Amino acid sequence: MTGSRSSLSVTTLTTAHLSQALTLSEALNWPYRQEDWQFALQLGHGRAVEVHGSLCATALWWLYEDAFASCGMIIVSSAMQHQGIGSLLMEELLRQTQGRTIILRSTREGRRLYERIGFLPFGEVNQHQGVLAAAPPKTSTPGIRPFRAADLPTVCQLDRRASGMWRAGLLEALVARGSMVVMERSGIISGYACIRRWGRGVVIGPVVAGATADARALIESHLASQVGNFVRVDVPETSGLSPWLVEVGLSHVNQVTSMLRGNPLRTSADATLFALSSQSMG
DSSP states (O other), rough: OOOOGGGGGEEEEGGGGGGHHHHHHHHTTTOOOOHHHHHHHHHEEEEEEEETEEEEEEEEEETTTTTTTEEEEEEOOOOTSSSSHHHHHHHHHHHHHHHOOOEEEOOTTTHHHHHHTTTTEEEEEEEEEEOOOOOOOOOOOOEEEEEOOGHHHHHHHHHHHHSSSOOOHHHHHHHHEEEEEEEETTEEEEEEEEEOOOOEEEEEEEESSSSSSHHHHHHHHHHHHHSSSSEEEEEGGGGGGGHHHTTTTOOEEEEEEEEEESOOOOOOTOOOEESSSSEEEE
């Protein structure tokens, strides 16, 4: 697929584009299913670039209250590389997000573009995945129980302290699509972990806790039921979880850079984001 700038059309990404979007992600060996594209688009907003009526590029973004957004699923087909389409999409995202602080996770190839338009790195994210051969030995960590609907306001507040953003819509959608466990001690919820069907199997995240040991216990509670299944977990390098995830059989297969344009995220010391819901949505 080739074309000039005059043949390009920038438009809203809709469900009608998703079969073509899936083809674009498959060409990069990204493990999205069409259901995963649908989920991401339902929660956010997307832009599409077409050439002669065929999809050649995508970018999605998600609002987190008035001040923040994340963006991702930024793809330009190989045939249309080096024609400024990535820059065009990012201009569109900056226009639509209207001065909000934006976070994204960048591949090595994309980092130069993002730095050129004002994004700064603030950490690395390690991608762990594999078919789980055996459940990890269960640690004696008390207080983990299934999520209840009445927990949602507390979980949202906890997530805000860990992520720096109000992500109630994301958490509601994750609970509806998958399942969640929480850590409760003396009537106080201090952590949670989500799991949902995604890609080649399941993804565990977000995971929020007050300490590394608690985050491990929350992840273990989901892993116990996933023996024989493909599992993915994306964790910040600073989480300290990568060596343990390798030990339990989830190989470290990739690393991306977290980048931010705008004001730094304000998080609290009592809650840490130990795993992401996805590299795109955070």
